[in-house]
Amino acid sequence: MAYAEHMRTPLYRDERFLRIANQVVVVALVAGILLFLYSNMVTALRTQKEVPISYDFLQDTAGFNLGESTIAFTRTDPIHRAMLVGLLNTFKVSIAGIVLATILGTFIGVMRLSSNFLVSKIALVYINVFRNIPPLLLLIFWYRAIFLKLPRVQEAIVLFDPVFPVYIANRGLFFPWGTPTESWYSYRWILLGGFALALFVAHRLRQHGKRTGRMPLVTLWFVVILLSVTVIGYVILPDPLEIVKPALKGFNIRGGGSVSLEFWGLLFGLVIYAAAYIAEAVRAGILSVDRGQREAARALGFSSFNIMRLIILPQAIRVVVPPLISYAIGFTKNTSLGLAIGYTDFFAITGGLILNNTGRAVETLTIILLVYLTISLIASLILNMYNRKITLSH
Numbered sequence: 001m002a003y004a005e006h007m008r009t010p011l012y013r014d015e016r017f018l019r020i021a022n023q024v025v026v027v028a029l030v031a032g033i034l035l036f037l038y039s040n041m042v043t044a045l046r047t048q049k050e051v052p053i054s055y056d057f058l059q060d061t062a063g064f065n066l067g068e069s070t071i072a073f074t075r076t077d078p079i080h081r082a083m084l085v086g087l088l089n090t091f092k093v094s095i096a097g098i099v100l101a102t103i104l105g106t107f108i109g110v111m112r113l114s115s116n117f118l119v120s121k122i123a124l125v126y127i128n129v130f131r132n133i134p135p136l137l138l139l140i141f142w143y144r145a146i147f148l149k150l151p152r153v154q155e156a157i158v159l160f161d162p163v164f165p166v167y168i169a170n171r172g173l174f175f176p177w178g179t180p181t182e183s184w185y186s187y188r189w190i191l192l193g194g195f196a197l198a199l200f201v202a203h204r205l206r207q208h209g210k211r212t213g214r215m216p217l218v219t220l221w222f223v224v225i226l227l228s229v230t231v232i233g234y235v236i237l238p239d240p241l242e243i244v245k246p247a248l249k250g251f252n253i254r255g256g257g258s259v260s261l262e263f264w265g266l267l268f269g270l271v272i273y274a275a276a277y278i279a280e281a282v283r284a285g286i287l288s289v290d291r292g293q294r295e296a297a298r299a300l301g302f303s304s305f306n307i308m309r310l311i312i313l314p315q316a317i318r319v320v321v322p323p324l325i326s327y328a329i330g331f332t333k334n335t336s337l338g339l340a341i342g343y344t345d346f347f348a349i350t351g352g353l354i355l356n357n358t359g360r361a362v363e364t365l366t367i368i369l370l371v372y373l374t375i376s377l378i379a380s381l382i383l384n385m386y387n388r389k390i391t392l393s394h
Contacts, residue, residue, distance in 0.1 A: 041362065057358050058083075064353055066344050068260045079354055086349035087371065093267055093345065094332045101271045101331065102324070105278025110308065112283050123279065130276040136337050138273050143265030143341040150261075153253055165245055167253050170261065177257030178241030187233055187240035194229025198222045262343035266335065274331050281323040285316030318387075325383040329376045336372075346371060 042053050058080040065075050070088040073081060111123035130138070148170055151157060156169035167174040202222045209216055234240060246256035289312050297307045336347035347368060355364045 053362060055363055057360055057363070060358070062354075063357060066349070067342075068263065068344050079358070082349055082354065083346065083367070086344060086346035089263075089343070090332070090335050090345040090347075093263060093270075093335050093338070093343070097267050097270050097274070097335075098328050098331050100267070101274040101278055101327070104271060105275040106282050108275060108279035109282025109286065112279060113286055127276045127279050130272055131280075133273070135270060135273040135334055136340055139265055139269035139337055139341055142268045143261065146268075147261040147265055153248065153251060156248065156253065162245075165247075167246055167248070169253070171253070172258045172260045173264065174246040174253045174256055174258045176243050176245045178243050181239055181242055183237045183240040187237050190233035190237070191230060194226050194233070197229060198225040201225055260343070262338065262341050265341050266338040266343045266345075270331060270334055270337075273334075274327055277327055278324065281320050281327070282316070285319035286312055288319045289315045321383065321387045325380060325387070328383065329379050332375055332379065333372060 059078050061075070062073075062077055062079050062082045063075055064082075066073055066082065066085055068089060069085045070092060071085060073085050108123050108126055111119050112127065114120045114123070150168060150170040153167075153169045153171055156167045156174075159166040159168070164176055166176075199222070202218045205216045205218050205221060209218070244255045246253050246258070293311055293315075294307055297311050302310070335343075335345050338345045339348040339352060342348075350364050350368050350371075355361060358364070
């Protein structure tokens with residue numbers, strides 16, 4: 001009977017229909033406004049300045065060199081490859097920075113709740129100071145006041161010489177690096193097998209821990225197995241990598257790998273800034289766990305380390321992950337500040353070099369907007385999937 005009455009309800013009174021219809025109308029209205037603005041802009045450019053919207057310039061020769069590149073790049077390569085270089089540079093500093101900021105923020109957050117007065121106050125000062133300093137100021141400070149004050153190349157600091165020489169100078173960090181040999185392709189399969197084996201063992205250890213109630217150090221065993229397979233494969237195969245050591249030649253350091261000071265300045269500045277916010281999120285997550293569980297675990301003989309690792313953090317992570325998603329996305333977008341210290345990330349290359357050389361403001365800015373929007377949406381999707389997984393599993 002109720003179903004029959006529901007079927008006779010007019011559409012304009014059906015809450016489900018109205019909910020969907022309102023969303024459709026809003027989306028159509030926003031899309032119409034954006035389409036109108038875009039059409040008006042294209043028409044104005046064609047009629048007034050005779051500059052049609054076109055992305056053919058992406059195939060043109062770049063005509064400039066880049067100081068830092070993850071892949072091979074020369075001035076004769078097309079513009080779209082320069083954009084790819086910038087995107088990879090952005091990913092490089094973003095991934096490394098998010099991992100380091102999460103580790104440092106977690107450490108500071110745990111310090112903030114320490115029963116030791118001095119440790120707790122040090123963490124409090126760190127959080128209050130670096131949360132209230134603009135990130136751009138931190139970048140400039142680390143780059144100009146710290147890294148640019150390093151010794152010149154001729155007076156570079158040399159560590160671990162001659163086994164693993166590392167040069168630290170005002171032009172960057174130089175270290176030994178390997179170039180692939182003929183056996184490298186076989187070595188890649190060994191690395192892939194080691195990674196799969198480490199994942200399998202970690203999964204089995206986690207299942208064993210859930211059954212027995214004594215969770216082993218899963219991450220530690222994962223790293224140990226992966227490193228063991230890596231070393232064994234390197235010993236078995238005939239030199240899959242030819243290690244090239246850096247050396248001082250003339251007025252520069254040649255050979256090996258290098259990382260620019262601009263990278264370190266951007267990385268250190270953003271990590272220190274983001275870790276202050278992550279520390280507060282970690283502190284809030286830990287405080288959300290009932291103190292009775294900590295006391296019960298201590299009564300059962302758990303050490304403070306195991307209480308934090310096995311009881312507190314697994315429950316606190318449900319509170320920590322949602323704000324961590326926002327901090328990770330914000331970290332990626334803040335890498336565009338690297339333009340101020342000369343780091344060639346995606347924004348610096350596309351919105352700086354390419355825009356100045358081609359004059360294609362509308363096209364380049366549109367590409368920048370779409371790329372950062374795509375990165376943010378993908379990162380948000382992945383982290384939200386992880387958040388739902390840990391929420392359901394707990």
